[in-house]
Amino acid sequence: MSDVADRVKKIVVEHLGVEEDKVVEAASFIDDLGADSLDTVELVMAFEEEFGIEIPDDAAETIQTFGDAVKFISEAS
Amino acid sequence: MFDLTGKTALVTGASGGIGGAIAKALHEAGATVGLSGTRVEPLEALAADLGERAHVLPCNLSDADAVDALPKQAIAAMGSVDILVNNAGITRDQIFMRMSDEEWQSVLDVNLTSTMRLCRGVMRPMMKARWGRIVNVTSVVGHTGNPGQANYAASKAGMLGLTKSIAYEVASRGITANAVAPGFIATAMTDKLSDDQKDKINQQIPAARMGGADEIAAAVLYLASAEAGYVTGTTLHVNGGMAML
Numbered sequence: 001m002s003d004v005a006d007r008v009k010k011i012v013v014e015h016l017g018v019e020e021d022k023v024v025e026a027a028s029f030i031d032d033l034g035a036d037s038l039d040t041v042e043l044v045m046a047f048e049e050e051f052g053i054e055i056p057d058d059a060a061e062t063i064q065t066f067g068d069a070v071k072f073i074s075e076a077s
Numbered sequence: 078m079f080d081l082t083g084k085t086a087l088v089t090g091a092s093g094g095i096g097g098a099i100a101k102a103l104h105e106a107g108a109t110v111g112l113s114g115t116r117v118e119p120l121e122a123l124a125a126d127l128g129e130r131a132h133v134l135p136c137n138l139s140d141a142d143a144v145d146a147l148p149k150q151a152i153a154a155m156g157s158v159d160i161l162v163n164n165a166g167i168t169r170d171q172i173f174m175r176m177s178d179e180e181w182q183s184v185l186d187v188n189l190t191s192t193m194r195l196c197r198g199v200m201r202p203m204m205k206a207r208w209g210r211i212v213n214v215t216s217v218v219g220h221t222g223n224p225g226q227a228n229y230a231a232s233k234a235g236m237l238g239l240t241k242s243i244a245y246e247v248a249s250r251g252i253t254a255n256a257v258a259p260g261f262i263a264t265a266m267t268d269k270l271s272d273d274q275k276d277k278i279n280q281q282i283p284a285a286r287m288g289g290a291d292e293i294a295a296a297v298l299y300l301a302s303a304e305a306g307y308v309t310g311t312t313l314h315v316n317g318g319m320a321m322l
Contacts, residue, residue, distance in 0.1 A: 038247070
């Protein structure tokens with residue numbers, strides 16, 4: 001697993017309080033990992049901080065799963 | 078009780094009577110205060126009066142870009158905004174049948190839209206801090222209506238819906254959003270009334286007098302405090318009993 005994926009996973013595990021093995025590529029933050037809409041905003045904020053990038057709101061809306069997040073951040077940073 | 082040492086507060090309309098009293102009360106409780114308003118002179122006079130822990134942050138609330146920039150300026154000056162007090166407000170009284178689009182829009186822009194923009198601007202850092210206090214100063218007329226003030230009353234009622242919705246969304250993050258609804262308060266705004274009008278007003282108030290700006294400030298101080306952490310989405314009416322809501 002890439003370095004980006006490790007760091008994203010760490011944030012997701014810490015923030016949502018889920019088991020690490022639940023955070024798989026297709027895992028939806030809301031449907032599978034128990035996030036509410038405010039959690040997803042906070043995750044995006046945490047990603048921005050960790051990777052020093054800006055994630056615009058329209059892009060943030062497309063980040064639904066762990067895999068989406070890793071892909072977006074890998075391309076952006 | 079109500080110790081705000083180490084907290085930072087941004088107060089709009091601090092050049093006015095109520096805003097100035099709010100800034101003083103928060104400052105006295107230990108907070109660092111950002112004083113915002115359109116008129117620089119009274120803001121600087123107030124800052125000089127308060128001494129340390131006071132920053133002058135002029136802003137024209139009818140200018141959307143300036144409003145969006147204000148939270149950033151406040152954070153640059155104070156390090157954070159833990160407490161946001163949306164106190165600034167304008168009136169453009171007119172009977173409804175004659176009310177122009179401009180009279181309507183200018184009041185909505187300053188009173189309601191700027192409040193929304195400032196709340197939005199401080200939300201991200203408050204979410205991160207897991208602590209925040211938003212206090213929106215509304216008005217009894219937002220609840221009761223008032224002839225000649227369709228625009229003002231609508232803006233204040235709008236602030237209430239905004240306040241409650243924000244309160245819902247961020248309650249789980251340690252952020253509260255409440256309103257303080259003044260009745261008739263003796264300020265420059267009410268000084269414009271004739272003695273006859275004032276007498277008529279006082280007859281409608283069980284307390285038989287207008288309120289003081291410091292009595293509004295005390296309500297804001299309470300809602301800004303750590304002690305009010307379980308109070309959110311509510312309105313504290315400070316009106317001498319004129320409307321028991």
